[in-house]
Amino acid sequence: MRQIVLDTETTGLEAKDGHRIIEIGAIELIGRQLTDRRMHRYLNPQRDSDEGALAVHGLTREFLGDKPLFAEVVDELVDFVHGAEVIIHNASFDLAFLDAEFARLGRPPFADHCEKVTDSLRLARELHPGKRNSLDALCERYGISNRHRTLHGALLDAGLLGEAYLAMTRGQDSLVMDLTPASQAEDIAPVAPDRLIVITASADEASAHEALLDSIEKETRAPAVWRSA
Secondary structure, three states, X not given: OEEEEEEEEEOOOOHHHOOOEEEEEEEEEEOOEEEEEEEEEEOOOOOOOOHHHHHHHOOOHHHHOOOXXXXXXXXXXHHHHXXXXXXXXXXXXXXXXXXXXXXXXXXXXXXXXXXXXXXHHHHHHHXXXXXXXXXXXXXXXXXXXXXXXXXXXXHHHHHHHHHHHHHHOHHHHHHHHHOOOHHHHOOOOOOOHHHOOOOOOOHHHHHHHHHHHHHHHHHHOOOOHHHOO
């Protein structure tokens, strides 16, 4: 199963008021494992950010002035999410901006380009009703280090959300076992620990993983969350 965890930063809170996407960050999971594929782009919104938004992400118009327009990266984004389940926290917010950007280019809505969109905020509210379910709250709840998150960043937040999503859904891997009738379960012999098959990463895979983490740290200017354990 291929999943993409995606986050955006924007110039303001309302796409209908003409606010634009200024950053896209996305990571790939296959079989609930992080791969070395990711997408991270800063974008030129051709406008200023609201003061409140600027305080959240710190991305000034001057910094974004030489970055590509959304139209220049849309094909890359479509290719990256094609055929995947896309996981977004508070998906209605990001989808409003993505759909507005796609509409400006005469393209179908974002969800038409992927397998489906899953709102991790809705999932969190179902699991923890009446509790705070922001990304920071989920990190605290599941013991995910976010001490380096002084400002929001799309790639950094996608990584944190990926960890939170896996923590929220960790029980799904045992769903088939849970459906095994008790009478049959009694006949299943336990597997001795010395007979378990452990598949370790090859040297090339480990090297590629470390290179990915180095790149994430360079772009976010913060320690990668996978090295904080």
